[in-house]
Amino acid sequence: MSIWHWINGPVLQRAQETAPQETPSSAPDPIEAITETTAQATEAATEFVDWIGSGELEALIALGLVVTITLAQLCARWAILKGIVRLPQGDEFSFTALLQRVVKSFHTYFMIMIAFALTDAMLGLPQAVSVIVKIFFVLAAILQIAEWVQEFAVSFIRRNVARSSGDARALASAFNIIKWFISVAVWSVALLLILDNVGADVTALLAGLGIGGIAIGIAAQGIFRDLFSSLSIVIDKPFQVGDTVRYGDSWGIIEDIGLKTTRIRSKSGEQMIISNTNLLDYEIHNMQRMSRRRIETVFGVIYQTNPELADRVPEIVAEIVKDVPAVDFDYCGMAAFGPSSLDYELVFYSLQPDFNRSMAARSRVLLALFRGLQEHGLEFAYPTQTLFIEGMAEKSA
Numbered sequence: 001m002s003i004w005h006w007i008n009g010p011v012l013q014r015a016q017e018t019a020p021q022e023t024p025s026s027a028p029d030p031i032e033a034i035t036e037t038t039a040q041a042t043e044a045a046t047e048f049v050d051w052i053g054s055g056e057l058e059a060l061i062a063l064g065l066v067v068t069i070t071l072a073q074l075c076a077r078w079a080i081l082k083g084i085v086r087l088p089q090g091d092e093f094s095f096t097a098l099l100q101r102v103v104k105s106f107h108t109y110f111m112i113m114i115a116f117a118l119t120d121a122m123l124g125l126p127q128a129v130s131v132i133v134k135i136f137f138v139l140a141a142i143l144q145i146a147e148w149v150q151e152f153a154v155s156f157i158r159r160n161v162a163r164s165s166g167d168a169r170a171l172a173s174a175f176n177i178i179k180w181f182i183s184v185a186v187w188s189v190a191l192l193l194i195l196d197n198v199g200a201d202v203t204a205l206l207a208g209l210g211i212g213g214i215a216i217g218i219a220a221q222g223i224f225r226d227l228f229s230s231l232s233i234v235i236d237k238p239f240q241v242g243d244t245v246r247y248g249d250s251w252g253i254i255e256d257i258g259l260k261t262t263r264i265r266s267k268s269g270e271q272m273i274i275s276n277t278n279l280l281d282y283e284i285h286n287m288q289r290m291s292r293r294r295i296e297t298v299f300g301v302i303y304q305t306n307p308e309l310a311d312r313v314p315e316i317v318a319e320i321v322k323d324v325p326a327v328d329f330d331y332c333g334m335a336a337f338g339p340s341s342l343d344y345e346l347v348f349y350s351l352q353p354d355f356n357r358s359m360a361a362r363s364r365v366l367l368a369l370f371r372g373l374q375e376h377g378l379e380f381a382y383p384t385q386t387l388f389i390e391g392m393a394e395k396s397a
Helices: 003-007 009-018 030-053 057-085 095-104 108-123 127-162 168-197 203-219 221-236 276-281 307-311 313-322 355-375 392-396
Strands: 244-247 250-257 261-266 271-275 284-286 293-301 327-337 342-350
Touching (some): 057 108, 095 127, 250 271, 271 276
Antiparallel strands (some): 261 271
16 A cells, blocks of 8 residues: 555545545546645645644644644754864765765755654544644655665765776766756656655556667667666776786776776787777776786706706805895796706796786896806806717727
8 A cells, every 4th residue: 555545544534424426436537636736725724824823722733743843853963063163074076075965955944844754643633634644744755765865876986986096087977867867866856755645556657668678778788788787997997097907818008998988008009999888898907006027937947057057046046036136036946857957937926917017027027037047157048959970980980
């Protein structure tokens, strides 16, 4: 049973008792429902004014109670705002600022309806006035709560957008679209609740909106998919403008994040334009967020190396790498018996994750190995072949 039937139960019952018997009909359309509610509100206001003007003690007490409760709420709002000012103040996106905006948006019309509802609960207003008070209290509550929900949602999105270091133009466009979607969604729900509570039949309206939404969604699914992908990039921030990313077999620097596409400057210099949906379908590696870059390399020494010296190679390499600035040694050990060398694997980290600086660090490490291993009597292997000819030894003898 809807709130309309719960509120207007006594009035409907009284109307059914006095009206002639007719075939039950469906709920009125929105125009009829609003007209009927307006007429009831006018009748209730007239009756309330007449009741107050009668000078009865109960009427004067009710009026005084409404005024007192409203003033008490206004004073409470003023006191809360004064108390919020004394709290630690952050930027306009802090919890304190949000609380201050929410308290400021506690409207006087909602306070008045709260006062009327409490007065009706304590004293019992005339029947027509009581019914219309309940209706307008629900409508005022819907409007007030809708505004609070919108404020909370928009403030949360604005906080994330404002504290993002991405492209300001793209972020502003995305925020405006998000704000528009939030406003449409919140106030559409509020409008449907209002129509339902004034007695309108919203079933057909919901069915029409559902069918229309499905049709629009099918026709523009590609645009909406890219749009929501853009919002996902802005909110979740898998990458930002200036980040170096690798996706699939390509990599480059993010230059611009738009509502439908993202522009990437590839390593070969050309600009690549890819839709946001297709880009997010890849496994994205964000190179910009590395704290350090892992570098692996393999080198070999000749088989003629003394076994004791070969056993000391990892220790020698560790000392050499640790003396190179901006790198962090991780591991060195023999990896395999190569075709013409004893192969060693070296792993170290560049503490400057930028690609060019990491390659420069790798160059310094390799040159330090080239000098250091020769100083310890180790020779680098290179592809060689030894040819043994059968019978050559006997002939030589």
